[in-house]
Amino acid sequence: MSIKIGEFVFPGDVLRDLTVVNGVILKGPGLHSHEEPNCLLVTRAGILCFKSPNTYWIDGQQKRYYPKRGDLVVGIIKKTGNICKVDIGSSELSSLSMLSFEGATKKQKPDLQVGDIVYAKLLSAHREMESELVCIDSYYKAGKLGPLSNDGFIMNISLNFVNRILDINCPLLKTLGQKYVFEIAIGMNGKVWINAKKTKDILNLMNALLAAEQESNSNIIKACKQYAS
Amino acid sequence: MEVENNTNLLMRDVNCKLGIFTRPDGSVFISQGETAVVVGIYGPIEVKLHKMLINKASVETHYCPKSGTPGISDKLCESILHNVCEAALVSTLYPRSSILIIIQEMQNRGGILSCAVNGCCLALLNAGTDMKFLFASSSCGLDDEGNFHLDPDNLFLEKATASFIFVFDSVGKGLIASHTSGSFNLAQYQNALELCKKASEGIFDFYKCMIKKDLQDKI
Known part of the structure; x- marks a missing residue:
């Protein structure tokens, strides 16, 4: 019994006859190595996906975030000090050093209060250790990272919906942009920060995202096309 | 044993949302049937310091009866559910965190334990928690004439001489938990095991069907 790409898989299934490049298979969420060579064990329910040359992963539903290195996340400050504690929705708070902002020195630190929102990058995420956030890239520049305005609104969406709206082919954000002028920061942890000029606009955008979460991709594309034409 | 003719081999209707x-x-x-439970999963979440395990996630199960505080029978039910879930979960992936499983009894018309086990599996699939295999439970009862009755309700269980609850895994179709009460002989136990194993395959198909339906419009 062989499982094809795009089929539903369930925990306990074993994938055989996989494409191997130089003896390596890259495995994404929901897949783990199996005792036999060239085989993977499935641990989550979802659709099996493949990207050439050798990447496999499972597209399923998830709400709880598990930190991954390099992810861009939206977090809420829970404790301040030289090292802030930030809630990114995972099992524990992650740490964010006050010195990891652009232009910050020991004397001149960014003004952050408890409850403020930051858009940050995960520098390290190891399952045995606390995850660590930074607000600068490797050139010590902030780029798009840093504290987000307090005028905005934060909401939670499911993780696979994050992946769907960040897909370059998804017209949802573009279509919303035709009607409203807004800023949005989508974290891979399912937290979304929205800011617009009017509170009413923010509420409309929030309702649009919540409604789209329940719809399938084809329905979203259809609705967007209808609106654009 | 010639019991096949007067055996009730049909399960009560299973529905889920x-x-x-x-x-x-x-x-x-x-x-x-008329037995219903609600299951909620949180996890991996923050863990209290005294419950923290450094090599794997601690699995916490809470079984809440319809009214009042949990009694001894509820605690027994809870410990069976805990053992089954802990066996199925790949808890080593989430060290220093906990996975919280809350089971709320809505109505008990017999077979609440197997209903709760099936509910736990579906809720874990819905949460996207990593599991080694799926698990399904089915129960059967034995009346005084030696007839088996699959998935008995409380009216049957009142006059039954024995009742069996089994939990099977989806990979090797092996037994992972067994809970029996009443008097029976070894042959009857084997028969009940076979009967429940057949029924559990139907439950695995039900899981797959429900998850496919649920995921289809979300991916």
């Missing part, structure tokens, strides 16, 4: 709550990471309402 996935993702009924917004706050938990995974939730399900499942009913088997």
